Amino acid sequence: MSETTNVMNSEVVKRLLCYVSYDTQSKDESSEVPSTQKQFDLAKVLKKELEEIGASDVRLSDHCYVYAKIPSNLDKKVPAIGFIAHMDTSPALSGKDIKPQIIQNYDGGVIKLGESGFSMGPNEFPALAELKGKSLITTDGTTLLGADDKAGVAEIMTMAAFFLAHPEVKHGDICIAFTPDEEVGNGVEYFDVPGFGADFAYTVDGGSVGEIEYENFNAANLRVEVQGYGIHPGSAKGKMKNAIRMAMEFEQMLTVFDNPEYTDGYEGFHHLGGIEGDSDHTTMHYIVRDHDAGKLNQKLAEIDKASEYLNFKYGEGSFKVVRTGSYQNMKEMILPHMHLVEYAKEAMRELGLNAKSVPIRGGTDGARLSFMGLPCPNLCTGGANYHGRFEYACIEQMELCVEILKKIVEKYAVKEI
Incomplete structure (x- = not known):
């Protein structure tokens, strides 16, 4: 494990490392939302942080949903775009006392996960071979990492801080929400779609950079x-x-x-x-x-x-x-609004990425939100191997994901639907 000043000065990395220090594991088969009260610990931190960076209409609901808005600075009407990520981590493995490892300039070989006796490498996880030379955040083998979906939370927060610090960059209304209990299927049970205020939205809860998902099981x-x-x-x-x-x-x-x-x-x-x-x-x-x-x-x-x-x-x-x-499969709800997919792909290509649509072998909050009247495909976060001790996030990919969000916002500020 090694660290560099450059890596540790990354805003999105600082945020991720902060957020994973909070145990927000949700609980299966609970009739309550949130299923665990400890999810409020992170929700309160995010509410305060949004207030401190200057977001508007910041609120925390009784069911642990955090909402905020960055008002438009345009003199014309454009679609309000939302970004959503979930705060909870999977019940599959502990999310308490996470001890992240930062691997700088990954050599493409086997990564030892702390002193746990576990390790991982390209033989078991071929995607790692493509990350040689990159910087990775891994677990120490005793817990999951929580990049699912705190990487998405960190990326949205970093994007929000940019627009609030740079009012000269034009944008429409940007709506933000952080949700509980996605991992146990109740992530949008009490989601306030009208109060959220977005015309369209993206969940930021995917995997490798360059992927957008609008088909699910x-x-x-x-x-x-x-x-x-x-x-x-x-x-x-x-x-x-x-x-x-x-x-x-x-x-x-x-x-x-x-x-x-x-x-x-x-x-x-x-x-x-x-x-x-x-x-x-x-x-x-x-x-x-x-x-x-x-x-x-x-x-x-x-x-x-x-x-x-x-x-x-x-x-x-x-x-x-x-x-x-x-x-249900959100595809039928996204097809009438394929600009959501095309704008995201344009943003990715402009960043030099190979943009591609991939089917989700699962479901997302975006699927249910799409059927609740908020078309909502899913964007990449730069994480992988979710729900277990082999979870990791690529720092360079996380940085690119922040840039993707920014470009999407900027595109909706100048393009009419």
């Missing part, structure tokens, strides 16, 4: 309840129905090549993400995904047919499939 989350008949194994003959084995039979009836490990790109999947219980009652948690809504429905129909057959075999009520959540 159609999704369904399912819980399969398996009711067996628990009885002492010594007197079980002809009576016991072992819910664990019944659940295993259910999983084995589904198409094996529709599991995530056999899919990529636009290919969908069903994924058994969790199972708990005993011989009397077992619960299975599935996520089902596909970019094509028709193919998603086919996968759901396969699950229903398996349930119907096993209810016939073991008795009605043995299997129950419960839908617990869903979202």
Whole structure:
């Protein structure tokens, strides 16, 4: 690990290192928003920082949403553009006491992650080979980094500070929001779209620099309840129905090549993400995904047919499939507003980047916001390997992401829709 004055003087790096020092891990299956009160700790810091740099209409809601605006300095009406990032980190790995490492002039080899015994390199993560000579921020192997999405938060804040410090640079209304609970699916549950004030927006929650995403999975989350008949194994003959084995039979009836490990790109999947219980009652948690809504429905129909057959075999009520959540592909909501994609690509190309659209093999707050009336594709942040100890962010890419945001704002100040 090494540091240089140049790297440590980077505004976006300073902000990221500050923000990841706050534990904002969200919690699955909570009925509250935010799911953890500690998310307010960072929200209050961001509110204060926005006030100090001179943003207007700064507010923190009861549900831990931070909103702010940079008013237009134009004498004409142009679209108000929003930028959104989430403050929470994934429940998949601890976000407490994060100890970032800064690797200057990465040599392209294996990176030792502190004293944890873990390391990473291009063999496991080929994208690292393209970052030789760059500066990286990694974990020490004991926690995630939190660049998802505090890199996005840092980039938006750095962009905001630039425009507020340079009133000579013309721009329309810039709307800013930082949200809780994106990682547990409730990031826009209480998002104030009218109060936010944007005509269009971008989530800043993607990966490698140069990417813009406006296609995501159609999704369904399912819980399969398996009711067996628990009885002492010594007197079980002809009576016991072992819910664990019944659940295993259910999983084995589904198409094996529709599991995530056999899919990529636009290919969908069903994924058994969790199972708990005993011989009397077992619960299975599935996520089902596909970019094509028709193919998603086919996968759901396969699950229903398996349930119907096993209810016939073991008795009605043995299997129950419960839908617990869903979202849709934002593509249909973005297509009428493709200027969002084209302006972002123009900004990237002007910075010497190879701009490209990539499908999201997941979902974003932007997908739900798009269906709430705020068209909202997703922009890159310069991070990778999210939700785990191998997460990292490239400093040069983060700096470029700030420049992308600035250029998008400037384009909307001079281009009519």
